[in-house]
Amino acid sequence: MFVLRSLSVAIALSVAAVALPTSHVDFQKSVAESLRSPPTGWVKDASEKVDKDAASITLKMHLVNQDMDKFHEHAMNIATPGHALYGQHMSHEEILAMIAPAQESSDLVMQWLANDIASPKAKIQRKGDYVTITASVSTIEKLLDAEYEVFVKSGTKEKTLRTLSYSLPDALKDHVDMVQPTTFFGLKHLRSTISEHHPITEAELKVHIGATSAVTGCTGTRITPTCLANLYNFTSAKTQTAGLLGIAGFLEEYAIKADYTTFLNNNAYFSNKGKSFTCTTVNGGTCPSSPAGVEANLDVQYAGSISSNVPNTYYSTAGRGQWLGSGSNTNEPYLEFLNYLLALPDSALPNTLSISYGDDEATVPLSYATAGCNLFSQLGARGVSILVSSGDSGVGDTCTVGGKPQFTTAFPAACPWITSVGGTTGNSPEAAWSGGGGGFSEIFGRPSYQNATVNNWLATDTTHAAVTKYFNASGRAYPDISAQATNFVITVGGSSTSVSGTSCSAPTTAGIIQLLNSGRIAAGKKGLGFLNPWLYNTASAGFTDIRSGKITGCGGSISGAGFSAVSGWDPATGLGTPNYGKLVEFATSTP
Ligand SMILES: *[C@@H]1O[C@H](CO)[C@@H](O)[C@H](O)[C@H]1NC(C)=O
Ligand SMILES: *[C@@H]1O[C@H](CO)[C@@H](O)[C@H](O)[C@H]1NC(C)=O
Numbered sequence: 100m101f102v103l104r105s106l107s108v109a110i111a112l113s114v115a116a117v118a119l120p121t122s123h124v125d126f127q128k129s130v131a132e133s134l135r136s137p138p139t140g141w142v143k144d145a146s147e148k149v150d151k152d153a154a155s156i157t158l159k160m161h162l163v164n165q166d167m168d169k170f171h172e173h174a175m176n177i178a179t180p181g182h183a184l185y186g187q188h189m190s191h192e193e194i195l196a197m198i199a200p201a202q203e204s205s206d207l208v209m210q211w212l213a214n215d216i217a218s219p220k221a222k223i224q225r226k227g228d229y230v231t232i233t234a235s236v237s238t239i240e241k242l243l244d245a246e247y248e249v250f251v252k253s254g255t256k257e258k259t260l261r262t263l264s265y266s267l268p269d270a271l272k273d274h275v276d277m278v279q280p281t282t283f284f285g286l287k288h289l290r291s292t293i294s295e296h297h298p299i300t301e302a303e304l305k306v307h308i309g310a311t312s313a314v315t316g317c318t319g320t321r322i323t324p325t326c327l328a329n330l331y332n333f334t335s336a337k338t339q340t341a342g343l344l345g346i347a348g349f350l351e352e353y354a355i356k357a358d359y360t361t362f363l364n365n366n367a368y369f370s371n372k373g374k375s376f377t378c379t380t381v382n383g384g385t386c387p388s389s390p391a392g393v394e395a396n397l398d399v400q401y402a403g404s405i406s407s408n409v410p411n412t413y414y415s416t417a418g419r420g421q422w423l424g425s426g427s428n429t430n431e432p433y434l435e436f437l438n439y440l441l442a443l444p445d446s447a448l449p450n451t452l453s454i455s456y457g458d459d460e461a462t463v464p465l466s467y468a469t470a471g472c473n474l475f476s477q478l479g480a481r482g483v484s485i486l487v488s489s490g491d492s493g494v495g496d497t498c499t500v501g502g503k504p505q506f507t508t509a510f511p512a513a514c515p516w517i518t519s520v521g522g523t524t525g526n527s528p529e530a531a532w533s534g535g536g537g538g539f540s541e542i543f544g545r546p547s548y549q550n551a552t553v554n555n556w557l558a559t560d561t562t563h564a565a566v567t568k569y570f571n572a573s574g575r576a577y578p579d580i581s582a583q584a585t586n587f588v589i590t591v592g593g594s595s596t597s598v599s600g601t602s603c604s605a606p607t608t609a610g611i612i613q614l615l616n617s618g619r620i621a622a623g624k625k626g627l628g629f630l631n632p633w634l635y636n637t638a639s640a641g642f643t644d645i646r647s648g649k650i651t652g653c654g655g656s657i658s659g660a661g662f663s664a665v666s667g668w669d670p671a672t673g674l675g676t677p678n679y680g681k682l683v684e685f686a687t688s689t690p
């Protein structure tokens with residue numbers, strides 16, 4: 100059973116205790132969301148039998164927030180240098196007061212549940228923006244006109260209980276905007292393919308591969324913290340200690356302290372060999388000392404080594420919506436994680452958050468993507484700088500959406516309230532990495548902070564003329580920035596391994612942004628919070644423009660698929676890669 104976290108008091112009540120409405124409301128239902136088929140990779144598992152009366156689900160229904168547009172405008176002002184509200188980060192209570200759902204919304208939902216749930220065993224709770232219902236699968240099926248089935252991810256043992264369609268009363272249309280777990284199958288980690296994860300020997304590490312590197316510390320094609328310090332010009336950075344850097348962890352990926360120590364002993368750039376990190380459990384997660392997660396170890400080792408002596412926390416979040424055959428283990432972990440962070444007091448919030456998880460935007464229900472992106476906007480307004488990997492499939496794997504050829508985009512990378520980090524490779528010159536995710540959201544419109552920059556690219560770039568029909572030019576464009584994404588040396592299970600993917604880029608930039616945030620905090624200022632208005636309109640000259648290479652994709656189904664790195668912002672590498680020495684000047688001169 101999932102633990103509710105919020106500052107308001109939980110009201111737990113059985114259905115029988117809910118007062119029946121005096122006025123009559125018609126709870127006639129219609130389909131709220133439906134999928135033609137499960138997302139790519141998931142298939143029905145006919146062999147798995149579910150006892151739908153015995154097994155239970157905890158359903159979360161999100162109530163429509165009031166004044167979200169007004170809040171978004173406020174959150175954008177807080178993040179826009181020069182605005183009177185710049186840096187005036189909000190508390191959880193201030194945000195809730197601004198966007199709290201209308202009383203009518205929860206009243207109506209409670210009336211519906213009292214009306215439609217017959218089982219006295221169903222447990223209903225109203226908490227913050229949510230109403231949750233824990234009940235048997237059969238009770239939930241009747242409530243939602245749904246049919247839950249077990250799906251298995253091809254080639255894995257991962258199973259999940261989901262429905263391809265569900266209905267809600269028309270009377271709730273303006274009051275409930277998301278119901279899960281229903282049609283959302285989950286996010287995957289973005290570390291590239293497993294073939295790009297291979298053990299290397301210490302001797303190999305010392306050998307130059309290919310041409311002599313143009314950058315000090317970059318041995319051949321291997322990336323280490325020392326290489327990044329030279330490439331991204333943080334050799335002059337002072338060791339910082341203030342603040343907190345957070346690293347998101349899901350999917351039973353465990354960050355191992357012994358590997359972290361080994362990695363720092365071999366590869367530390369700053370004098371921080373004795374550093375460790377704390378592991379914080381979320382949603383019933385655990386912090387075992389094995390097995391090592393490749394993604395988790397990569398994320399903590401790079402975010403940790405680059406952020407010098409700033410404390411780091413790895414958030415081990417349980418639940419993959421996995422179906423283990425019994426019990427109520429169908430929690431949805433990602434929103435759970437964001438809600439957990441939002442409920443933390445200011446003093447416990449990280450200044451910077453690194454997220455290396457995501458999936459195709461087209462496979463994420465619109466309601467879910469919107470709810471998730473709204474939670475990111477709140478986290479930014481709390482003062483957290485959020486860096487998310489842009490994806491490892493370039494402009495898409497299969498490149499069909501609803502049967503039409505189209506570039507595909509990534510969630511949460513294309514949410515306008517996070518900083519999306521694309522991939523680069525090599526260093527003489529540094530070029531776009533072909534696998535780096537980039538493009539234009541199909542669901543989020545273009546935010547004002549990037550409007551002029553992206554309009555300029557659309558009007559002047561000559562390399563995308565042949566592919567304009569495969570993307571929606573009015574969507575939020577990404578990535579915002581980029582960083583190295585190939586051949587990172589990490590330690591896993593005591594030995595060195597090489598990994599690739601934009602999963603490398605997010606913790607690298609998160610470490611650099613944390614150095615900026617910590618410097619500001621040490622100087623008595625606020626952290627930078629939501630970064631994008633500052634990145635595009637104050638600090639863009641703090642990035643090295645990447646002008647060669649191309650992101651690709653679509654497996655040959657669309658000729659010329661991709662975007663080229665060109666002069667100025669582009670949807671391959673964004674504004675470019677960080678130059679700490681220049682960025683710190685902008686961070687210092689920003690009030
Ligand atoms: C393009 O994106 C905009 C903004 O997100 C959206 O309003 C519009 O419906 C999209 N157009 C198409 C054809 O998908
Ligand atoms: C973006 O720019 C276009 C064209 O200059 C303008 O019409 C539109 O209002 C702008 N949108 C935003 C969100 O600033």
Ligand SMILES: *[C@@H]1O[C@H](CO)[C@@H](O)[C@H](O)[C@H]1NC(C)=O
Binds near residue numbers: 332335680
């Ligand atoms: C690196 O940063 C220093 C300041 O620390 C700056 O003076 C220098 O110009 C930067 N180097 C490059 C190549 O931009």
